[in-house]
Amino acid sequence: MQGFEIHRERPCLKMLFSGLCLGITGFLVLWTYVGSKEDKHPSTSFLFQHFAKLYNSRNSSTSPADVLLEISSEDSESSSSSFYSEFGISSESYSSLQQTLYWAGPDRSITNVSMSTSPDHSTFIIQNLKDSYQIGEELFVTIHARDFNNKSKRYGGDFFQAKLFSSKSPKKASVFGEVVDLLNGSYSVRFLLPWVGEAQVAVRLIHSSEAVQVLKHHRATDSDRVSFLGYFEGPGPNGTHLKETVLCNVKSDKNGLERIKNGDCCCEYKDSRNGEEWRCQRPKSLPCSARVYHSFGEYINHVTAKEAMFLNPSNKGINGLKNTRIKIFPLNGTSKIDVTQKCRPGLHTPIPAGYYLNDVWTSLVCSTRHFTTQTTTQCLKDKHIFMMGDSTLRQWFELLVKVVPTLKQMNLHVIHQTGPLIAVDVENNIDLHWRAHGVPLRSRKTEVTNLHYVSNEIDDLTGGPHTVFVFHLGIHFTTFPLDYFTKRVLRIRKAVLDLLQRAPDTTVIIKTANTGFKDVFGSDWYSLQLDTILRWAFQDVGVYIIDVWQMTACHYNKENIHPGGVILKNEIDILLSFICPA
Secondary structure, three states: OOOEEEOOOOOOEEEOOOOOEOOOOOOOOEEEEOOOOOOOOOOOOOEOOOOOOOOOOOOOOOOOOOOOOOOOOHHHOOOOHHHHHHOOOOHHHHHHHHHHHOOOOOOOOOOOHHHOEOOOOOEEEEOOOOOOEEOOOEEEEEEEOEEOOOOEOOOOOOEEEEEEEEOOOOOOEEEEOEEEEOOOOEEEEEEEOOOOEEEEEEEEEEEOHHHHHHHHHHHHHOHHHEEEEEEEEEEOHHHOEEEEEEEEEEOOOOOHHHHOOOOOOEEEEEOOOOOOEEEEEOOOOOOHHHEEEEEEEEEOOOOOHHHHHHHOOOOEEOEOOOOOOEEEEOEOOEOOEEEOOOOOOOOOOOOOOEEEEOOEEEEOOOOOOOOOHHHHHHHHOOOEEEEEEOHHHHHHHHHHHHHOOOOEEOOOOOOOOOOOEEEEEOOOOEEEEEEEEOOOOOOOOEEHHHOEOHHHHHHOOOOOOOEEEEEOOOHHHOOOOHHHHHHHHHHHHHHHHHHHHHOOOOEEEEEOOOOOOOOOOOOHHHHHHHHHHHHHHOOOOOOEEEOHHHHHHOOOOOOOOOOOHHHHHHHHHHHHHHHOOO
8 A cells, every 4th residue: 555655855953052953863952943834832932851941040048958959060060172172062062962951840949759740640631632633643742740739830840751552453553752841840742643543642750850850969979879890810929819809980070989088099091092081999909900800889879768759659651531542544545654765874863753563663764674584684795793882782783693594603702791792694794793882881790801992993993885883872871970971972973983084985873772761870861861962972973873762662562671572673674774775
């Protein structure tokens, strides 16, 4: 049956503060349509949740003892302008990022959890509900946030997620909803209606605005709530072999190692190529050069009992009109929405970026395909694929090895969790690699020499038409200040730019963050902000971006930071469509 085609020549989304056209999918940027005559959202301001005008002012009478949830100043702390200019980032561009990352919060002192947003009392309604809709139409929903006293909230900053779904077998359909913070306790949600049949709305409160302030506070003040260990080994007296284990962490004034004041406390490890710094407590008997292994230490919960009360109601659905089913009919005989735009680097990622139907993801970014074992092998033939990131990217390596029977994984006698891993298909001249990104890394005990920085790996690539480099950064950085992550990303950006300059036909692909974590050690809110930085840094670089944020957030399965086979297969289909565009 003929499809319903979406043309990609959309009006530019212009960022009000910087004047830049940004290809960023997400929730944090203040946009206005340029050249569009229609604005179906409330006309007061067009916002991707939750960038707010800097209008909130604190009650000047509030004392530290009274304020549990002070907005952290960490996002306004900037490194010297020379660092960013070194990487081609203007002060205006960096300032626009800081404004983009701003998140609305309470405009008053919050003294009791009853004043925070309650998922049980908050509601949503479908605007102008009709008896039926046609495929390709948009559906609008309004969320009304209420506190635990059932009082309407008067400020924004809640972190909601919304999806439209069909649970009626065999549809298994779902699509991500765009949430807009109206800054007054109400939120507008826009859905595309991309399939024929029935659909229902689901809205979840991931974190209240008050809980977000708890998350911000702990990101700003105690990045050592995740600790790491360094293992030192070397010869001792009388032929003995010494082993010592010490605490390690990022070199920062916001973690415990900086608070040690007993003289020459630490061993410092500064990468000679990219300047990244890591620090370990100095062993009692062994030299700093004797560091052999790295591992995750422990989670240290600094959240107070009162703060925990704000975080506990998180990730709960809110009430709407019970069992309201939207009926969607074909338009002019068409029952499928797709796009014909050929996949190429630098394409804008819309909301929604695609949708599930019968467990198959249809991309609305560009024309993607669904690959069999044979077509996967054909696509990867004569390719050198390098993947670098965390365990969510390792899942891609593992699935490709499983899908392509001629890909044989070699035993390099390393820890599988961190790699490096390699699989080879001699017949089709394919080599597939994966390794974990460098520290910080929450991993089992692994050799330090196997932990490489992403920027260094890119610098070592020759590149060319047969080279594919895929990377991801996210969950292992959630406890650190945003400025630390931004610097890491900009170093990678510079390496990518250098790679594309010496070998412009190299394929570079970025995987975005998965949803699935909701606590102070790895909340989706943390990941969303890191994801925004990553997209901002590469907005003007010729790379592909695979938006798995929407794919994991809207699927009918329970969220898992390591998604199941259905989601992974669809992610791999997009990856292959980018490597081998139709």
